[in-house]
Amino acid sequence: SLCYGLDPISLPVKIGDPYFNGSYYGGSSYAISKTAAELYLSLSGLNFISFRLANVYGPKNFSGPIPIFYANLKNNIKSRVYKTKRDFIFVSDVVNCIIKSLKTETFDSYFNISTGLDIEISEIYLLLEKELGKSNDYDLVNKGGDDTSTILLDSSETKEVFDWEPRTSLKEGIKKTLLYYSKHGVDNTYTHLRLNK
Numbered sequence: 001s002l003c004y005g006l007d008p009i010s011l012p013v014k015i016g017d018p019y020f021n022g023s024y025y026g027g028s029s030y031a032i033s034k035t036a037a038e039l040y041l042s043l044s045g046l047n048f049i050s051f052r053l054a055n056v057y058g059p060k061n062f063s064g065p066i067p068i069f070y071a072n073l074k075n076n077i078k079s080r081v082y083k084t085k086r087d088f089i090f091v092s093d094v095v096n097c098i099i100k101s102l103k104t105e106t107f108d109s110y111f112n113i114s115t116g117l118d119i120e121i122s123e124i125y126l127l128l129e130k131e132l133g134k135s136n137d138y139d140l141v142n143k144g145g146d147d148t149s150t151i152l153l154d155s156s157e158t159k160e161v162f163d164w165e166p167r168t169s170l171k172e173g174i175k176k177t178l179l180y181y182s183k184h185g186v187d188n189t190y191t192h193l194r195l196n197k
């Protein structure tokens with residue numbers, strides 16, 4: 001979804017809204033990398049469908065706030081909770097949409113995959129605390145210059161074309177994710193954001 005840049009022109013972001021192209025504030029190398037793959041595809045002459053994803057989470061995912069908060073809570077480490085919002089979608093809902101797309105004749109098209117819900121990152125942290133039965137202080141911090149205030153996508157066209165709906169609630173998805181982490185652990189986590197020290 002960061003192909004739209006850090007400061008998209010509308011919320012929720014619609015298919016057809018422009019890529020970040022340097023004409024407005026809000027670019028980052030990470031956002032540009034998301035755009036590059038689509039541009040290569042558009043030049044390739046191949047038939048393609050490109051999905052622009054909201055924040056995908058679930059078992060085996062070790063990037064983003066959920067595994068970081070889990071590891072910090074388990075190890076009694078204070079978390080940095082950014083004053084941002086994200087549209088979280090469970091991995092199986094994404095996979096179901098992609099499988100449906102393979103059975104269509106839709107080519108050379110772009111689609112958003114999202115729930116359409118804008119969730120505060122602090123709400124995610126508090127939900128993890130509740131599910132784990134643990135509580136820890138956290139630092140609520142402003143977003144950095146390479147971050148975006150919100151990622152909220154309009155997936156109405158995706159729902160219509162593929163007869164698809166996200167079915168996993170945030171609470172249910174977090175439960176499934178934490179079950180995996182509790183069984184397999186979280187050794188390393190990853191964020192693309194620049195850490196302010």
